[in-house]
Amino acid sequence: MFNMIELEQILKKNNVKPTAMRLLVLQFLLNKKSAISLTDVEEYFVKSDRTTLYRTLKTFVESELAHKIDDGTGITKYALCEENCHCDIDTDLHLHFHCKQCNETVCLTDHKIPNINLPKDFIAEDVNLVVKGICNKCNSN
Amino acid sequence: MFNMIELEQILKKNNVKPTAMRLLVLQFLLNKKSAISLTDVEEYFVKSDRTTLYRTLKTFVESELAHKIDDGTGITKYALCEENCHCDIDTDLHLHFHCKQCNETVCLTDHKIPNINLPKDFIAEDVNLVVKGICNKCNSN
DNA sequence: TAGTGTGTGCAACGGAAGTGCATTAATTTG
DNA sequence: CAAATTAATGCACTTCCGTTGCACACACTA
Numbered sequence A, B: 001m002f003n004m005i006e007l008e009q010i011l012k013k014n015n016v017k018p019t020a021m022r023l024l025v026l027q028f029l030l031n032k033k034s035a036i037s038l039t040d041v042e043e044y045f046v047k048s049d050r051t052t053l054y055r056t057l058k059t060f061v062e063s064e065l066a067h068k069i070d071d072g073t074g075i076t077k078y079a080l081c082e083e084n085c086h087c088d089i090d091t092d093l094h095l096h097f098h099c100k101q102c103n104e105t106v107c108l109t110d111h112k113i114p115n116i117n118l119p120k121d122f123i124a125e126d127v128n129l130v131v132k133g134i135c136n137k138c139n140s141n
Numbered sequence C: 001t002a003g004t005g006t007g008t009g010c011a012a013c014g015g016a017a018g019t020g021c022a023t024t025a026a027t028t029t030g
Numbered sequence D: 001c002a003a004a005t006t007a008a009t010g011c012a013c014t015t016c017c018g019t020t021g022c023a024c025a026c027a028c029t030a
Helices: A004-013 A020-031 A038-044 A050-062 A136-140 B004-013 B020-031 B038-044 B050-062 B136-140
Strands: A066-070 A076-080 A094-099 A105-112 A123-134 B066-070 B076-080 B094-099 B105-112 B123-134
Touching: A004 A020, A020 A038, A020 A050, A020 A076, A038 A050, A050 A066, A050 A076, B004 B020, B020 B038, B020 B050, B020 B076, B038 B050, B050 B066, B050 B076
Parallel strands: A094 A123, B094 B123
Antiparallel strands: A066 A076, A094 A105, A123 B123, B066 B076, B094 B105
C-alpha cells in the first residue's frame, strides 16, 4: 500500500494541495481496482459530505490525476490515471469493461482504442469505448 | 417522405400496434437524421404527454425498431435501426459521433465497431463506441 | 494579528428517468 | 350490439444524480 508521504507526493506532483480529505480519497482510489462512482465514495466516507467528495473527484480529473468514465450506466465513474497519462486521444485512451452481473467497471488499460477513420471533415477530440458483458470474475464463479 | 400506410407497415412488421402517437413519433424519427432525445420529441409534440412519448420510444427499442444511444452527454438518445438490424454485436453495432458544437449525435452506420480481443474469461455482449469532436457540418462553417 | 484565499459542509435546485394510478381508446367475446 | 377485457394515454409524483450558492472554518501571507 501507500503511506501518507507517498500520497502527498502524488498530489503535489499534480499541483493539488494535499488536504486530509484528498489524501483519503486518493488512497481509496488507489486501493480500488475498478472504477468508482461518487456514491461509492460517499458510502465509504460516511462522515464526509457529498459535495466535498464530488469536488475532490472533480479536482482530481481537472488536474489529470484521474479520468472520468462514462460506462453507459448513466452514473459517472472515476479511476486514477496511469503514470504519465495525459488523457491523450491517440495514446492514453483505453477500453472500459462494464460487467452486467457484478455491476463493476474496470479499465482495460492494455487495450488501447483502435484507430478510427472518420468520414471527411469530422474531427475527433475524444473517444469512448465501453464493452458490456460478463467479467472474468463473474464468469469463473 | 413516408405516408401513413407505409408507417403502419413498418410498425406492424415489428409487432407494434400502430396508434396515432406511434405513427407520428415514427415519422419524426424517420425525418431526423441524427439521434434524438426524449426532450427533443417532447418539444416537438407539445400536445402529448412526456410519459407517453417516453413509453413510445421504449416500445420502439424493445421491438428492435430503434436503438438506444448513450453518447456520453448523460441524455439518452434514440435512433431508428437500419433495415434488418437486430442490434447484433458483431454485425449491427456502429459508431456514434457526438458533435460538441451543434450538440448533435449522428449514427455512422458505415463504421462498424472493430473487433475487440478481450482478456481471458471476459464475455462481450454489447459494445458502445462514441467519438466526440466537431462534425462535418460545423467544421465547414 | 489581520486579511485573503481555499477547502469543507449544509441546503437546495434542476434535469432526466421512471412508477402508480385513473381515464380513455381499442379489441375481443358473449 | 353490448359487455368485458386488454392496451394506451395522461397526470401526479418520486427518486436519483449532478451541480451550485452560501456560510463557516482553516491555512497561509503580509
